[in-house]
Amino acid sequence: GRSVHQIQSGQVISEGLTSVVKELVENGLDAHATSIEVRFKSNGLDAIEVIDNGDGISPENYESIALKHWTSKLTSYADLDSVTTFGFRGEALSSLCALSDLQIVTATASEAPKGTKLEFEMSGKLKSRSVTAAQKGTAVLVENIFKTLPVRRKELERNIKREYTKVLGILQAYAGVCVGVKFSVFNQPAKGRRTPVFATKGNPTVRENVSNVFGAKALSALVPMNLEFEMKPTRKGFQKAAKPSEKMIKIVGFISRPVVGEGRLAPDRQMFFVNGRPCMLPQVARAINEVYKHFNVTQSPFIFADIQLDTNAYDVNVSPDKRTILLHDQAEMMESLKVSLTDLFDNHEQ
Numbered sequence: 096g097r098s099v100h101q102i103q104s105g106q107v108i109s110e111g112l113t114s115v116v117k118e119l120v121e122n123g124l125d126a127h128a129t130s131i132e133v134r135f136k137s138n139g140l141d142a143i144e145v146i147d148n149g150d151g152i153s154p155e156n157y158e159s160i161a162l163k164h165w166t167s168k169l170t171s172y173a174d175l176d177s178v179t180t181f182g183f184r185g186e187a188l189s190s191l192c193a194l195s196d197l198q199i200v201t202a203t204a205s206e207a208p209k210g211t212k213l214e215f216e217m218s219g220k221l222k223s224r225s226v227t228a229a230q231k232g233t234a235v236l237v238e239n240i241f242k243t244l245p246v247r248r249k250e251l252e253r254n255i256k257r258e259y260t261k262v263l264g265i266l267q268a269y270a271g272v273c274v275g276v277k278f279s280v281f282n283q284p285a286k287g288r289r290t291p292v293f294a295t296k297g298n299p300t301v302r303e304n305v306s307n308v309f310g311a312k313a314l315s316a317l318v319p320m321n322l323e324f325e326m327k328p329t330r331k332g333f334q335k336a337a338k339p340s341e342k343m344i345k346i347v348g349f350i351s352r353p354v355v356g357e358g359r360l361a362p363d364r365q366m367f368f369v370n371g372r373p374c375m376l377p378q379v380a381r382a383i384n385e386v387y388k389h390f391n392v393t394q395s396p397f398i399f400a401d402i403q404l405d406t407n408a409y410d411v412n413v414s415p416d417k418r419t420i421l422l423h424d425q426a427e428m429m430e431s432l433k434v435s436l437t438d439l440f441d442n443h444e445q
């Protein structure tokens with residue numbers, strides 16, 4: 096029968112392929128990678144491999160990395176308040192062991208070009224390690240995802256096209272927002288050769304990343320957003336904020352002009368970030384859509400928006416996948432956003 100671990104693991108990667116790819120990419124970023132390559136086989140149904148050139152895994156951690164709740168990223172409970180890494184729950188690799196065939200090849204700077212191939216039992220216990228050639232970094236190969244949850248697997252097979260589109264969406268978001276990190280994405284159909292999907296060049300700006308991902312033509316139809324406004328202190332906590340920077344909010348990114356018929360190159364693409372981390376912000380999407388309606392445009396805009404604000408101004412981790420963000424003073428914030436965005440469009444030459 097199915098173990099509790101398998102079922103709980105299914106919840107951790109609740110968004111299916113999207114969660115898997117997100118966790119693996121974030122592990123690469125946490126390891127200071129400047130290059131992340133993602134290789135899909137059959138849109139991810141057969142295999143997902145994420146190859147980074149980051150720090151690699153230290154041999155003393157081989158036995159632990161796939162154990163439930165083990166993480167190298169926290170040293171004390173107090174650190175939870177100041178986590179700067181993406182992952183801190185130690186659940187991704189453990190869940191993948193329970194749900195797929197997982198294989199890791201890794202090498203630290205001092206070991207390369209010698210590396211180690213690691214295989215695990217379903218429980219997360221290290222099954223085997225062997226020497227292999229490897230460059231500095233880590234390659235995580237996930238095959239047959241959800242093989243232990245037949246109903247989830249069937250569901251994934253049925254919805255693979257839609258799932259794959261969603262995964263590419265999240266990869267585009269990371270590739271756009273991560274400056275100085277080169278992303279390359281490939282897919283290999285069941286019968287056929289590996290083909291590139293998109294790639295960025297390790298650019299120093301988000302602008303160049305967006306151009307790489309969506310094309311120079313798409314970029315030319317976008318208005319750069321660089322909104323900055325001060326929050327009116329409505330909460331006691333906010334009022335007490337010592338540094339003035341704690342009251343400032345910046346919204347940086349790109350948005351399609353509110354002109355009927357324009358911005359069709361990338362319709363319905365809406366990517367939100369809080370301090371550079373992809374997340375769901377339906378409240379912000381709603382506010383921006385309202386501004387569009389004000390300009391009598393009903394088609395939904397392309398949005399690539401990084402909300403930069405003090406970490407005291409929001410809560411993360413309210414959902415299992417950490418992507419839902421609770422903004423304090425949300426109503427105020429959305430009002431200020433609508434005013435600034437309306438000004439931006441009014442002042443922008445059309």
Ligand code: ADP
Pocket residue numbers: 118122123126147149150151152156160161165166167168181182183184185186187188189232233
């Ligand atoms: P978490 O990221 O929350 O620590 P994971 O299950 O994602 O949990 O990873 C477990 C541990 O494995 C990490 O803490 C890290 O030490 C190691 N690890 C995983 N992926 C990588 C990687 N790409 N590069 C270096 N170390 C990694």
Ligand code: MG
Pocket residue numbers: 118121122181182183185187
């Ligand atoms: Mg992780």
